[in-house]
Amino acid sequence: MKVSRSNSLRVHSGGPVCGPIWLRNNSNCYRTYEAGMYRPHPNCLALFLLFSMPATALKSDRTQPIDVDAGRAEFDEASGITVLSGGVLLEQGSLQITTDTATIYRDPGAGSINKIILEGSPATIQQLLDQEPGEMKARARRIEYDLLNQSIILIDDAELDQGSRHFSGAHFEYDIANSRVRARSSPAGDGRVHMTFDPAQTPSRTQ
Numbered sequence: 001m002k003v004s005r006s007n008s009l010r011v012h013s014g015g016p017v018c019g020p021i022w023l024r025n026n027s028n029c030y031r032t033y034e035a036g037m038y039r040p041h042p043n044c045l046a047l048f049l050l051f052s053m054p055a056t057a058l059k060s061d062r063t064q065p066i067d068v069d070a071g072r073a074e075f076d077e078a079s080g081i082t083v084l085s086g087g088v089l090l091e092q093g094s095l096q097i098t099t100d101t102a103t104i105y106r107d108p109g110a111g112s113i114n115k116i117i118l119e120g121s122p123a124t125i126q127q128l129l130d131q132e133p134g135e136m137k138a139r140a141r142r143i144e145y146d147l148l149n150q151s152i153i154l155i156d157d158a159e160l161d162q163g164s165r166h167f168s169g170a171h172f173e174y175d176i177a178n179s180r181v182r183a184r185s186s187p188a189g190d191g192r193v194h195m196t197f198d199p200a201q202t203p204s205r206t207q
Contacts (some may be wrong), residue, residue: 064093070102080106094135099123099143118143122157129163137161140172151175 071086082104090097099120106113124139138161140154154160154172160181161167173182 067091078108080108082106094128095126097123097125112147114146114148116145116147118145134163135161136163 067090068084069087069089070084071088072084074083074085076082084102084104085100088097088099088102090102097118099118100123101119103117103119104113105115105117119142122139122141123143124137125143126135126137128135138152138154138159140158141156142154144153144155145151146153152174154174156170158170158172159166159168160172160174167181167183169183171184174180175182
């Protein structure tokens with residue numbers, strides 16, 4: 001079954017990450033799993049685990065209400081693919097994601113989400129950090145989140161800011177399990193990787 005909704009579509013959750021999810025379209029409400037978007041499952045909103053992937057991200061965001069705003073949504077129950085488009089905004093606590101389109105790949109049998117792809121000009125992610133001042137900011141024309149391999153890939157005009165560290169280049173791979181960032185230039189070899197680190201601040205002495 002394939003269902004399409006449009007006209008200022010909103011998805012909203014006021015409870016825990018896997019609480020009831022509602023699809024709002026004007027004055028009508030639908031449970032999204034009735035339309036084939038999600039079914040109750042421990043990974044029912046694995047999309048939003050992306051919000052807290054960096055180890056230092058604000059942990060309290062995970063318990064905040066989730067709000068999704070998009071111009072259009074298509075749910076294909078048979079393939080397990082959901083496409084949000086028309087200017088997508090996803091928010092949870094301090095976390096904010098903006099993208100032109102978000103494609104969610106779900107295993108139709110298990111109900112779990114395998115991959116999420118964000119495409120925009122650019123797609124952006126920003127979130128407050130827990131263990132240091134500032135924000136985590138990531139932007140790229142394409143962002144791939146692979147839940148099975150626990151990796152986030154930033155592709156094309158990629159930039160990553162985390163506290164005092166700044167990375168820019170054509171391609172970044174973030175290994176979530178090992179907290180490693182791998183940066184490389186474009187496949188054509190015409191790009192460069194740039195990194196900036198602010199010097200550590202020495203606390204002033206009090207006489």
